[in-house]
Amino acid sequence: MPPHNPAKTDNILVLGAGELGMAVLRELAARSAASITVMLRPSTLYSVSADKHQTLLELQALGIEVLPGDAVNDSEDQLAAMFSGFDTLVSCLGFVAGAGTQLKLARAALQSDVKRYVPWQFGVDYDVIGRGSPQDLFDEQLDVRQLLRNQSRVQWLIISTGMFTSFLFEPSFGVVDLSQNTVRALGSWDTAVTVTTPEDIGRLTASILFEPTLVNQVVYTAGDTLTYRQLADTVDRLLDRTVERVEWTVPALKADLVAAPSDPARKYRAVFAQGKGVAWDKARTYNAERQIETTTVAQWIEQHLL
Structure with missing residues (x-):
């Protein structure tokens, strides 16, 4: 049974501003009265890269605050301290962050005061694929799910989107x-x-976060x-x-x-x-049931x- 007290979404922290992170941030900024913050590596904030400078300018224009933090090099305690004070934490940091990062972020989220965690599981149905698949990083995603399911303090949502x-x-x-x-x-x-564009994932994620009935479950989307x-x-x-x-x-x-x-x-x-675990019926997805075009x-x- 879902909890009767869905987590508030007044104060959202998004981890990462890559292709998916920016899509989520744009949609949250467009539709939300909530305060939106993004965690970026300090090296990004002081980079001379034109692309990274453009990203920072866009974040500023969207009214999104920036929090310096490094998912790879900061300790779990440091990350937990950063996450505390936010209602909802959405990770858009994928496998490029390296093995062990997904579990580290999940443990930091559970150690923090955050009310709800949306881990980076924007992809396949790891439960169906199971352990020992050809992509060894998938086992860590199952470890994250087990960690979240075995506790009750932090609410969670997993958004399965298929491949980009x-x-x-x-x-x-x-x-x-x-x-x-x-x-x-x-x-x-x-x-x-099953495939979904990052833009659609951004729109659907922003919508899903503000549906109070969606708690502690896997939500399926499909373009x-x-x-x-x-x-x-x-x-x-x-x-x-x-x-x-x-x-x-x-x-x-x-x-x-x-x-x-x-x-x-x-x-x-x-x-x-x-x-x-790599395909599901589009007619039975979140977006199709709500007649959201993708x-x-x-x-x-x-x-x-x-």
């Missing part, structure tokens, strides 16, 4: 490779994948859910071409991973090829490739 839509078209990932006029199926042509056959058909139709279709089977992708066990792209391909793969192609 753009990742399907990332040449290094190898699914849609337009330079080679090729679409590759991970697992089989009937294997499905689109489609098979690799449907993906190839969509690319052919919208780009007026006939792509070469190549099937990457699970055994072949596992063999690729054995040959280069530390290659992140090979880990992800092997996980998605297995088809477990960007389909076809719309993404029209916006970015035409």
Whole structure:
């Protein structure tokens, strides 16, 4: 049973201002009367990078406060002290922060006075995938879930979004490779994948945070859910071409991973090829049930490739 006293959302701290973090921050600033703060590494605040300077200018224009903090180098005690005083903590710091960071942030959140924690689990359904998957970082995500479920002081929400839509078209990932006029199926042509754009994740996260009935649960979103056959058909139709279709089977992708066990792209391909926990029915998602429009793969192609 969800608690009858949902956490307040008067004072929100977002960790990170990368692609996903900025999408969440923009939407929170646009729709919220709450105070919004973002934690950024001190090196970002004093960087001479034009991109980072532009990010800081945008945060200032949005009225978002900046809190210096380093998820990797600061201790759990230091992070807990920073998190205290905020009602809701949303982590947009992904796997690039390194192994152990997700657990460290979760422990710091539970040690702090924060009322609610939204960990960085904007991706697949780790419960369904289970332990020991080809992507070894996923086990840590299950550790985070176990930590949150085994306590009752801090409320939590997990938002499952599937893969970033753009990742399907990332040449290094190898699914849609337009330079080679090729679409590759991970697992089989009937294997499905759920995808959502960062912009939609930002909008939906901002909406989910202000729904008091959503407490201590996994919330599913989807921009689109489609098979690799449907993906190839969509690319052919919208780009007026006939792509070469190549099937990457699970055994072949596992063999690729054995040959280069530390290659992140090979880990992800092997996980998605297995088809477990990487796709769910869009009709049963948070956004579909509330009739919130999200960007389909076809719309993404029209916006970015035409």
